[in-house]
Amino acid sequence: MVKILWKGNKMRTPFVAGNWKMNKTVEEARNLVYSMSAKLREIQSVEKVLCPPFTSLLAISGLLEGTGIGLGAQNMYWEEKGAFTGEVSPAMVKELCQYAIIGHSERRAYFGETDETVNKKVKAAQTFDVTPIVCVGETLEQYESNRTSEVVARQIKFGLADVSPAFAPRIVVAYEPVWAIGTGKASSGENANGVVSKVIRPALTELFGAQTAQAIRVLYGGSVTASNASEFFGQSEIDGALVGGASLKVDEFVAITMAASKR
Numbered sequence: 170m171v172k173i174l175w176k177g178n179k180m181r182t183p184f185v186a187g188n189w190k191m192n193k194t195v196e197e198a199r200n201l202v203y204s205m206s207a208k209l210r211e212i213q214s215v216e217k218v219l220c221p222p223f224t225s226l227l228a229i230s231g232l233l234e235g236t237g238i239g240l241g242a243q244n245m246y247w248e249e250k251g252a253f254t255g256e257v258s259p260a261m262v263k264e265l266c267q268y269a270i271i272g273h274s275e276r277r278a279y280f281g282e283t284d285e286t287v288n289k290k291v292k293a294a295q296t297f298d299v300t301p302i303v304c305v306g307e308t309l310e311q312y313e314s315n316r317t318s319e320v321v322a323r324q325i326k327f328g329l330a331d332v333s334p335a336f337a338p339r340i341v342v343a344y345e346p347v348w349a350i351g352t353g354k355a356s357s358g359e360n361a362n363g364v365v366s367k368v369i370r371p372a373l374t375e376l377f378g379a380q381t382a383q384a385i386r387v388l389y390g391g392s393v394t395a396s397n398a399s400e401f402f403g404q405s406e407i408d409g410a411l412v413g414g415a416s417l418k419v420d421e422f423v424a425i426t427m428a429a430s431k432r
């Protein structure tokens with residue numbers, strides 16, 4: 170009998186998501202998808218997700234049908250419906266999307282999200298069968314005062330508390346150091362890999378056990394480009410990327426996804 174020994178990271182399907190943030194009108198979003206979807210769908214070994222603003226989800230969901238490219242929301246509320254003006258419920262997200270970004274650092278910084286609200290949203294994702302892409306990461310100040318481990322471990326512990334072990338392998342974690350987001354100053358591959366292996370996987374192991382922790386995809390995010398992507402994908406513990414600015418550029422995003430397929 171031939172015994173196949175998998176390297177740990179090969180068990181996890183590479184994952185690349187584009188977080189468009191607050192960019193693109195519906196027409197612009199359609200055009201961007203038209204110009205990248207054929208190229209992306211050819212890269213079959215990578216799980217690919219586009220996260221446009223809410224206003225474009227309906228238009229884009231039609232365009233992505235049958236392409237194998239997933240659709241994600243950039244946020245969602247935890248209540249199913251009711252008097253929550255301006256919010257979008259998990260049931261509404263589920264109608265159009267398979268994924269939702271939860272706890273992005275911009276939401277934590279500008280919109281008062283906390284580990285507690287992140288946890289409510291992750292549990293709502295579980296209830297409504299939406300795959301959460303849960304963002305964690307330290308600020309520059311925390312990084313400079315050597316508090317990365319403490320901060321990131323706490324974000325995982327409280328953000329993912331009380332999630333069922335059956336749902337846990339579906340979760341995707343994105344390690345996004347805040348100082349690397351939109352600054353052009355990406356973390357080094359080695360530094361990011363160290364945080365994932367020394368902080369994030371151990372915290373996931375504590376919550377869900379070693380086997381499940383090994384199955385959870387962990388992405389890197391923060392100034393990922395076509396030129397630095399392979400540095401991250403070459404790391405044993407990094408399973409893909411959450412891409413901001415470069416996900417709005419067709420060639421860049423396709424090249425990043427291609428780099429993930431070579432992982």
Ligand code: 13P
Pocket residue numbers: 188273345349350351352353390391392393411412413414415
């Ligand atoms: P940039 O790739 O623009 O640095 O943004 C990263 C990010 O915040 C993705 O969620």
